Each structure stands twice: as C-alpha cells, then as structure tokens.
Amino acid sequence: MSEPKWTPAQRAAIDDRGGALLVSAAAGSGKTAVLTERAVRLITDPDHPVDADKLLIVTFTNAAAAELRARIGQALLKRSQQEPGNTALRRQRMLLQRAPICTIDAFCLDLLHKHFQALDIPPDFAPADPGSVEVLKASALAETLEHAYAEAAHSDRQFTDDAALVEAFTRTRVRLVKNTRPNPKITYPEDLALVRLLYADRKKPGKETEVSVPGQ
Numbered sequence: 001m002s003e004p005k006w007t008p009a010q011r012a013a014i015d016d017r018g019g020a021l022l023v024s025a026a027a028g029s030g031k032t033a034v035l036t037e038r039a040v041r042l043i044t045d046p047d048h049p050v051d052a053d054k055l056l057i058v059t060f061t062n063a064a065a066a067e068l069r070a071r072i073g074q075a076l077l078k079r080s081q082q083e084p085g086n087t088a089l090r091r092q093r094m095l096l097q098r099a100p101i102c103t104i105d106a107f108c109l110d111l112l113h114k115h116f117q118a119l120d121i122p123p124d125f126a127p128a129d130p131g132s133v134e135v136l137k138a139s140a141l142a143e144t145l146e147h148a149y150a151e152a153a154h155s156d157r158q159f160t161d162d163a164a165l166v167e168a169f170t171r172t173r174v175r176l177v178k179n180t181r182p183n184p185k186i187t188y189p190e191d192l193a194l195v196r197l198l199y200a201d202r203k204k205p206g207k208e209t210e211v212s213v214p215g216q
Helices: 008-015 031-043 062-082 087-096 104-114 130-153 162-180 189-198
Strands: 057-059 101-103
Touching: 008 031, 031 062, 057 062, 062 087, 062 101, 101 104
Parallel strands: 057 101
Antiparallel strands: none
16 A cells, blocks of 8 residues: 655645644544654654654544554554564554553543652542532632631621622622633522522621522
C-alpha cells in the first residue's frame, strides 16, 4: 500500500519540529491521519527518536483516543513487518500501550494520582459523585454566607435581612454564569431555599422575608 498523498499543509503539520504548532481543519479533512503520521514519524525519527510513552496526545473522547492509539499501533506494526530485525520498533509498540493518549480528564486524574504527595491529598482519592458535589456546594454556600455576615458585622455594609444577602449573592452568580456560559439559563431556587434554611434564625421576630425567584 503506497503512502498517502499529503497536501502541502498536511505535510507541513506532519514535518514541523521545534516549536508550537496550531492546526485548524474542518471535519473530514484528515486530522486523525495527519496526527497519526506525525506521531509515527516522531517515534521513528532516525536522528532524534521519541519514545512512544513520552508523547502526550489529548482527545475529546475515549473513543477518539482508542482509535488514535490503534492507528499508531497499526502503523508501527506495518513498519515492524517491513523491518523484522528492527528491535527498536518492537520496543516502541510495547511503549505505546502505556502512552498517555487520552481525554484531558483522564490525563489530569492520572497526574493527580502520580503526584498526590506534592498536592497533600490522600492517595485513594476519587472523582466526586453528583451527591457528594451537592454536599460540597451546600457547605461552600453556607461558609460563604457566614463569612459575608461576619464581614458585614464589622463594616458599614449591613444586610437588613436574608433577602438582601441573597440578592447580592445571586447578582454575583448571574454575572459569573453569563461570563462562563453561552446562552445561559439562570436557575437558582435551590440556593435561595438553602439560604432560608440556614439563616432562618437571623430573621427579625415577627417579620417574614419574601424572596422572589425569577421565572417562578
């Protein structure tokens, strides 16, 4: 099987060395094939070969990572069959199995597991499940509101009731969401309910605090 006929732009992406390289290409333009060829040539460079497990290749999905690993493996196998006495190619095929070709989530998780001592975290940590995340969010919200009340008690800024604090909190949250999400859908009734529960004892005797929720 003959070598693919690369376009000048594809060949430039494959052969470029020694600096940052940004490739922008549409769907179906051969990005995976180009990346596979680039990786294989780095691994088999006659002058400055790179071990397969020293390459970091990040993909969007696990399926894409598996496909890329398989393609690189097949290309190395083909070269190995053409050069049966080349022990370096056999070694690289083995190293490829532990090469970090994965999603960014998997790479970061592996990085944390390898360097947990430096980060002062337990070695048996695991990604949080949705229930744990909700508990942490509630705890963080309670701590934030408590801190806000403590600061207000020692300054000229006073929250007349929970509604005033909630309003300040939600205005900030709306700004944050709008800055981080396209076409944001702002919903936070659970936060308001939590504030009411946590700080019900702060309300003045005999006074009911009404908090309106947009869209409710």
